[in-house]
Amino acid sequence: MHTPTTTTITETEYAFGPRRAPRSVHGIAEPTPIPGLVVTPQIEPDYRTGQWRFTGGWCVRHATSGVLVLACRGAGLGHAREAVELLARGWVNWTRPAEVLSADPLALDVQRETSRHVGAAIREDRPVLLHTTSWRQVPPPWLVDITHADGEWIESYYCPSYDSAERLTIELGRDLGLLAGVRKEVTISRLPDPLWELHCARRGCDSVLLDDEYEEPEHDADRQVLVTVAEGQRWRQLDARRLLCRTCNPLFRGATPDGICPECDSQGTPNGCALCRLVDGSD
Numbered sequence: 358m359h360t361p362t363t364t365t366i367t368e369t370e371y372a373f374g375p376r377r378a379p380r381s382v383h384g385i386a387e388p389t390p391i392p393g394l395v396v397t398p399q400i401e402p403d404y405r406t407g408q409w410r411f412t413g414g415w416c417v418r419h420a421t422s423g424v425l426v427l428a429c430r431g432a433g434l435g436h437a438r439e440a441v442e443l444l445a446r447g448w449v450n451w452t453r454p455a456e457v458l459s460a461d462p463l464a465l466d467v468q469r470e471t472s473r474h475v476g477a478a479i480r481e482d483r484p485v486l487l488h489t490t491s492w493r494q495v496p497p498p499w500l501v502d503i504t505h506a507d508g509e510w511i512e513s514y515y516c517p518s519y520d521s522a523e524r525l526t527i528e529l530g531r532d533l534g535l536l537a538g539v540r541k542e543v544t545i546s547r548l549p550d551p552l553w554e555l556h557c558a559r560r561g562c563d564s565v566l567l568d569d570e571y572e573e574p575e576h577d578a579d580r581q582v583l584v585t586v587a588e589g590q591r592w593r594q595l596d597a598r599r600l601l602c603r604t605c606n607p608l609f610r611g612a613t614p615d616g617i618c619p620e621c622d623s624q625g626t627p628n629g630c631a632l633c634r635l636v637d638g639s640d
């Protein structure tokens with residue numbers, strides 16, 4: 358997506374267990390289209406070693422200070438990137454110093470709203486920004502049938518337009534030697550009903566379910582057939598109308614899908630431990 362650069366990522370005001378983790382670590386960050394914000398892996402203090410460790414989740418940080426802007430428990434990489442897009446909608450200038458941002462009621466409001474939307478999406482293992490449906494209808498294709506003179510079927514070809522069907526008919530007629538007196542029939546007709554095409558439900562992704570063999574969009578009158586093909590290609594069904602493509606699918610799986618804190622076994626704040634509060638970003 359972008360060229361990664363480094364930024365200092367910092368955790369302040371945090372002590373856990375008998376030893377204190379270093380207050381700041383240097384880590385890799387993904388630049389975002391929004392000035393002032395970067396995406397980084399989520400880290401947490403390991404009180405046994407006094408060091409930081411990765412959680413498998415992702416978060417949004419202030420680029421120059423490394424301060425957390427959004428840290429939702431179990432956010433996938435897709436959630437963190439989406440959060441940046443949501444944070445950008447609030448007309449906040451995120452390039453201002455962290456101290457200024459932390460005192461700006463608008464910035465805090467946008468952070469809270471974003472956190473609420475992203476948190477709900479994580480609990481359901483889905484993106485925040487979704488289309489209302491993955492299904493699109495495409496016009497019925499044209500059909501070129503080859504039959505014996507007595508009407509017995511030999512083979513059929515689907516064509517997207519009448520013109521392409523006509524061209525194919527002329528080619529087939531030549532190849533089959535119809536002009537030389539071979540007794541076969543080539544006919545053009547059209548299917549009565551539109552077909553379905555399957556699109557990724559995430560807004561901003563333009564993936565279409567493709568035929569494995571020809572790399573063309575897969576079409577069928579029966580949606581269940583397309584769902585089966587999609588699941589075979591590692592798409593994931595979100596609900597009755599929506600599926601995520603194979604690229605988006607793994608980016609929207611939370612790191613802790615059950616939401617249980619590894620330290621205190623609670624569902625997190627308000628009853629959780631210091632780790633819950635840090636990972637939730639509510640401290």
Ligand SMILES: [Zn+2]
Pocket residue numbers: 557558559562563564601602603604605606
């Ligand atoms: Zn997608």
Ligand SMILES: [Zn+2]
Pocket residue numbers: 618619620621622623625629630631632633634
């Ligand atoms: Zn906890």
